[in-house]
Amino acid sequence: MSTHSEDHIYVVGAGHAGGELAFALRQQGYAGPLTIIGEEGHLPYQRPPLSKAFLKGECETPSLYLRQQAAYDKANIGLLLSRRVERLDRAGKKLIFDDGREVTYSKLALATGGRARRMTINDAARAERTRNFHYLRNIDDVLAIRSRFEAGQRLVIVGGGYIGLEVAASAIARDLNVTVLEALPRVLARVTAPQMSAFYEQIHRNAGVDVRTNVEVIGLDFDAEGDAVTAVHCTGGVVIPADAVVVGIGLLPNTELAQAAGLDVDNGIVVNEHAATSDPDIVAAGDCTNHPSVFCGRRIRLESVPNAVEQARVAAAYLAGKPRTYDSVPWFWSDQYDLKLQMTGLSQGYDQFVLRGSMQNKSFAAFYLKEGRLIACDAVNRAQEFMIAKRMVAACKPFDPVALADETVPLKTLAPPLQAAAPPA
Ligand SMILES: Cc1cc2nc3c(=O)[nH]c(=O)nc-3n(C[C@H](O)[C@H](O)[C@H](O)COP(=O)(O)OP(=O)(O)OC[C@H]3O[C@@H](n4cnc5c(N)ncnc54)[C@H](O)[C@@H]3O)c2cc1C
Incomplete structure (x- = not known):
């Protein structure tokens, strides 16, 4: 990708998506000026431990950082932390900060995430x-x-x-x-x-x-x-x-900056399959986006690390002039006590629930089917089967519920071969 002296890509939001997007841009060959802006005073960090190990006091702040400062220095990625972008002026290609200062961008990435939904009671x-x-x-x-x-x-x-x-x-x-x-x-x-x-x-x-x-x-x-x-x-x-x-x-997506600048917003910043917004010089990624899901056949907004990471990479590819389609199947995890729950697909609208394994033994996979087609799987303490289930859900095809439930039938014998697991056209 060629760079001009006036090139400067800014990433607003120093979270999981923002951090990943900047490094992905370097990997895609963008060598020009690149800066991440974040209102928090921290390097981009992972949030999942916030309700788990970090809350229990089992790890400290630096271990949450996705990368340490040296990695940003090495990749020549600037960081403007504890700085909030208040306004986006698309006509002038400017970002205006809370202290009134401004910078000019050539291309922009919005990775503004979301904030906790507030209670509405009087108190x-x-x-x-x-x-x-x-x-x-x-x-x-x-x-x-x-x-x-x-x-x-x-x-x-x-x-x-x-x-x-x-x-x-x-x-x-x-x-x-x-x-x-x-x-x-x-x-x-x-x-x-x-x-x-x-x-x-x-x-x-x-x-x-x-x-x-x-x-x-x-x-x-x-x-x-x-x-x-x-x-x-x-x-x-x-x-x-x-x-x-x-x-x-719950969470409210941080879309105000985009909305005030006239970008399309509808329960998230509206992006296309390449993570581009309604302004071709601006991409968006992560919790703040509403994107088309090839897998679901509709627009969705996801709140998960895999979505933030994978969509950030797609957004970086677009900015680097090598667009590709974001077509990942949603997945997520949750750790509670000795239970590792891993989920793939989206179960809304299922009409059949099939259990494989034993809830009593805390080791099972729950399959969700809709009109015979496998649309989601929740696996508890079944990491290996989860990997296979991901492929099966991605295949978007019917599976025999009796075989799914039968533990004498190895799941891998039901799954499509690796190369055949593709979402529908
Ligand atoms: C407690 C907790 C547990 C979770 N557990 C899991 C899990 O187990 N598995 C999983 O997959 N996902 C989990 N998630 C969700 C996951 O962390 C999010 O999906 C992910 O962090 C989204 O990344 P993001 O970069 O889109 O947004 P964020 O991580 O929210 O980052 C956005 C950043 O942008 C900043 N920002 C916003 N507006 C501006 C502005 N105008 N100027 C400057 N900066 C701005 C915000 O302050 C924030 O730092 C969890 C989330 C939480 C909170």
């Missing part, structure tokens, strides 16, 4: 000013939560999604008294089958978590100084005393 704004009410999205959030992680403390977690449940498992490992409040009739309701929800609810109850479903938070109590939340009020007149509250009720 929420007041709670955010206390010392023991937390959302969980970044390192600073977790350092604050960790300071409350003392044995015997009463932790109330609002939200029974993956993050809420991972926080529960981490808190149990540190001997806290944990309550999980879920507004829907079951945990993980939006992402998995009732059988999986029941399995995870039982696992958490066995570990000592008080899991309550069908309960909505309607208010909070505060101490006399207003410094701390002391109890959580729920529908049904239930009041749960709390020494700390962690809220994990």
Whole structure:
């Protein structure tokens, strides 16, 4: 790729996608000026340990960094950290920072991720000013939560999604008294089958978590100084005393910068299969994008590391003038207690659930079929079968449910050969 003196590619967002995108640009041959801008004060880092090992205090901040400073120096990638881009002027090709300074870009990548969805109850704004009410999205959030992680403390977690449940498992490992409040009739309701929800609810109850479903938070109590939340009020007149509250009720994509600049936005920055936005000089990648999924046959927005990494590489290829299509099958993982859950595909709309293995033995694969076609698999403590299931889901074809459930039939004998596993045209 040729470079001119006025070339300067900026990446807004120093997260998983932003970090990966910059290095991928170098790998694709872009040798010109390249800078990542991030509002956090950290080098690009991985977030999954935030609700797992890092929350338990088993690792420290530098181990979260995707690469150390020396790698950026070596690749000649500039970092502008603790700097927030406030405005994007597409006509002038300028980024305007919170301190009023500005830079000019030749090409731009938006990797702005998302932020924790806030509670909407009346007391929420007041709670955010206390010392023991937390959302969980970044390192600073977790350092604050960790300071409350003392044995015997009463932790109330609002939200029974993956993050809420991972926080529960981490808190149990540190001997806290944990309550999980879920507004829907079951945990993980939006992402998995009732059988999986029941399995995870039982696992958490066995570990000592008080899991309550069908309960909505309607208010909070505060101490006399207003410094701390002391109890959580729920529908049904239930009041749960709390020494700390962690809220994990979803993510809002950071799309404001793009939207104000007139880029297409619809539950994420709208990109095409090459990760290009409605402005051909601007790409976007990661949690902030709404992209066409070849596999799902519709537009989706994903919140996962594999999506951030793989879409970032596609975006870099486009900027480097070597466009390729983003056609990965979604996948994700979650670690809770001694359970390694790995998921591939998207199970929404399934009409058949097939279990292989034993939930009681905590080793199984759950297959989701729609009109006979395999659309997703959740595997618990079955890493090898998960790798095969990924290929099977990617093949987008029907599989015999009886054979899927039969452990005497090795899964690999059902899977398509490696080279044949391709998404539909
Ligand atoms: C607690 C937790 C656990 C998770 N566990 C898993 C897991 O087990 N497996 C998995 O696959 N995924 C997991 N995820 C999701 C995964 O971490 C995200 O999908 C991934 O981080 C997305 O990367 P990203 O770069 O798109 O966004 P982010 O990581 O959110 O990075 C975006 C960055 O851009 C910055 N930014 C935004 N706007 C601006 C601006 N205007 N100016 C400057 N900077 C800006 C943000 O501050 C942020 O640092 C987890 C997430 C969390 C929070």
